[in-house]
Amino acid sequence: MSGSGKIILHIDMNSFYASVEAAHQPELKGKPIAIAGNPEERRGIIVTCSYEARSKGVKTTMQVHEALKLCPELIVLRPDFTRYRQASKAIFDILRSYTTMVEPVSIDEGYMDITEVEGNPIELIQEIQDRILRELDLPCSIGVSPNKFLSKMASDMKKPMGITVLRKREIEHKLWPMPIREMNGVGEKTAEKLSSLSIETIGDLASADEIKLKALLGINGLKLKNRANGIDSRKVDPESVYDYKSVGNSTTLPKDLTNQSELLKVIDQLSVKVSERLSTKQMIGYALQIMIRFKNRKTITRSLTLSHPLYDRNHIAEQAKGLFLKHWNGTPVRLLGVTVQDLADKSHAYKQIDLFSYEEDVKYEPVEKVIRELEEKHGKGILTRGMKSAKSVQNAETSFSKDFLDDHN
Structure with a gap:
């Protein structure tokens, strides 16, 4: 080799x-x-x-x-x-x-x-x-x-x-003639963007102008060009199954609050920021955590695992507010935080959707559209979502993915 x-x-x-x-x-x-x-x-x-x-x-x-x-x-x-x-x-x-x-x-x-x-x-x-x-x-x-x-x-x-x-030495003949949509790591939206640069095949991407690629896709554009040229330095990592990633946002309130509507408004604002960061990183998540710091500085975190992906600001806010109301006892609040956990790359979402959740996911039209696009590209069944340690999320619901992780302990 x-x-x-x-x-x-x-x-x-x-x-x-x-x-x-x-x-x-x-x-x-x-x-x-x-x-x-x-x-x-x-x-x-x-x-x-x-x-x-x-x-x-x-x-x-x-x-x-x-x-x-x-x-x-x-x-x-x-x-x-x-x-x-x-x-x-x-x-x-x-x-x-x-x-x-x-x-x-x-x-x-x-x-x-x-x-x-x-x-x-x-x-x-x-x-x-x-x-x-x-x-x-x-x-x-x-x-x-x-x-x-x-x-x-x-x-x-x-x-x-x-x-x-x-x-x-074979990629020029075996890989480059393939349509760009068949390249691992390229979803429908990315393929559409690349098409604007007349990049229709993997070979087109391999020889594309790096300045234009970076302007279009950021650092991911350069990474994709390297892959198209057969360059990938990632190592096989037996521990990666335990990786734990999150995107969150928190804020210390200007004054201690007890007004429920004001607190829920803060959660809405935090959810917007988290959603924007997820969008920038092209990630989706399957667990949500809230942090509540009370007037006496006591801090609690409460989490739940979801069977459908989180990325939309309204969906994040809906789950965060429900979790907050379940665990808030009326004590004045000094700080609030919202974090989406158990992240997965949106471009690989076809591997990250839990079979448990698929019927539920149909309710979320934007997610269904993404899934359909990815399935059209990859022609595969929907499998298990991101794996994580049972310790990562307190009070988490039982999930197929957690069971899968436990099998590797």
């Missing part, structure tokens, strides 16, 4: 939830399967489906009744989160049997650095794929390259059950 000398793998399970169901119920093998949050309801949403279903035109985000029109024989199942967690844990146990350099990205996706593992790399990769299929009856695709970005792009090139090697 040329370039950095690293051998980085991206392991991506194929149609994971549907494959797990077929492994558990062999009679489902070879049949069109779909997982829906609420299959009994006409407006239930398909959150992932098997390749047999996809061949009939069934797609993620399609309503169940629409999918059944295209494929009357479609088998629609409710999700079994315990089963998926168990399968995910078994997959990562297999990966870690080769090296500790394993970085989970979501319940069905991760990176491996096998640079220091002895033996023929291609034989080793084939063995990993074969073991996951033989021991767990689950198919996966594996991308191989000197860095994370190229490995991620490679794993998408052949599905199901593909092994794709992408060397830096």
Whole structure:
């Protein structure tokens, strides 16, 4: 392997939830399967489906009744989160049997650095794929390259059950002709902006003017150009599953307040600032924390975890005010703070939406639009959202993501 000398793998399970169901119920093998949050309801949403279903035109985000029109024989199942967690844990146990350099990205996706593992790399990769299929009856695709970005792009090139090697010297022929919308890290909005510079392919981005790119997209424009040229210095980080990030804002009040409407107005103002910072960083979040400092300087923080993403100022304010009213006892308040936690990159939101939440997310039209755009770009099911430590959020609700994290402790 040329370039950095690293051998980085991206392991991506194929149609994971549907494959797990077929492994558990062999009679489902070879049949069109779909997982829906609420299959009994006409407006239930398909959150992932098997390749047999996809061949009939069934797609993620399609309503169940629409999918059944295209494929009357479609088998629609409710999700079994315990089963998926168990399968995910078994997959990562297999990966870690080769090296500790394993970085989970979501319940069905991760990176491996096998640079220091002895033996023929291609034989080793084939063995990993074969073991996951033989021991767990689950198919996966594996991308191989000197860095994370190229490995991620490679794993998408052949599905199901593909092994794709992408060397830096090959990117001109394999990567550059691809439409810019198919580049990992480029969402629909970014693609539209790039189109204004006549950037329609990854190759166009690789040779784009850096000054214009920075003016258009800021520092992210330069990062994307580097990726298009096969440059990505990110390391495989086994600890990144525990990363904890937040965006918040707080203010000391000009005087101690007890008037509820005035306090809620402050929360509105803080929520606007937090929303603006999230927008600037192109992030969404799944947990919210409020801080209340009373006249006697006693400070409390209270948090909750949400099943749908936070980024809109009104939605942030709604949740923050509810949390505040639940925990405020009428004592004069000196300081208030609002923080959105458990962040995820909006451009990778297709990996950050919890299967638990998808039916709920439909209520939030702007979020649904983003999800649909991302799903059209990536053609994948919606998986688990950002992972975090149980200690990060007090009084947090039970979440599939927390369970997934616990599996890696």
